[in-house]
Amino acid sequence: MSYIGLTGNPRQDKLISLVMANGYISNEELAANLGVTTQTIRRDIRSLSEQGLVSRHHGGAGRVSSIVNTEFSIRETTHIKEKTAIAKQIAEYIPDGSTLFITIGTTVEFIAKALETKSNLRIITNSHRVANILYQNKNFEVITVGGILRAHNGGIIGPDVISFINNFRADYLITSLGAITADGVLLDFDINEVAVVKAMLDHSRNKILAIDHTKFHTSAAVELGSLATISAIFTDCPPPNSIMKIIKENKIELHVAEL
Structure with missing residues (x-):
């Protein structure tokens, strides 16, 4: 590579x-x-x-490490320019009046902030931090899950979360992840968080992946799914050739943000 x-x-x-x-x-x-x-x-x-x-x-x-993610406090202060540009594009892409699943992560928090310009959104999230960004917007209905609240990233996990997610059908899932392998395997770091994202994937019509360029060159230990199931990728640099091949074969939308 x-x-x-x-x-x-x-x-x-x-x-x-x-x-x-x-x-x-x-x-x-x-x-x-x-x-x-x-x-x-x-x-x-x-x-x-x-x-x-x-x-x-x-x-x-x-x-x-493929086992331990970079500390949340470091991730939320790195690649700010890239995450801001990706977030702006996704906010423009999402139609008003949509129902969204939004997961945990620093990139999706940037997206949550960018969504504040939208109208009539219903947002179901397992991120306390995302909910905190959006709940005061009178144009939104923000729904949070019940479970174990994690101190290091504000994520909510547990079996009750998955049962709750199964009650909904979202127009869009907005998520990030830890890494994408050259053959299109989606990876993340925490098996409990991955279980929630899988449930959201299963109950979403359109699946949006928001990733900066580093995710094409790192590794993680827990398999989340296949790139072939994703509807659209928003990133800041063109992916490597091996991943581009998968994108083209599966007719995945690719949006490269201008920095």
């Missing part, structure tokens, strides 16, 4: 390629391969780690 062009910085793109090829690589090896000082490597690793592209270790860098 090529990582050229991922960051726009050729040295950092090469650093990512070396980390992915080796699993773990020391600062000294990276400095020798890239022809820079270890101080420069440390700065690059710090920046790439904050973007969720590599995992920062003492003395080097490794692949991003």
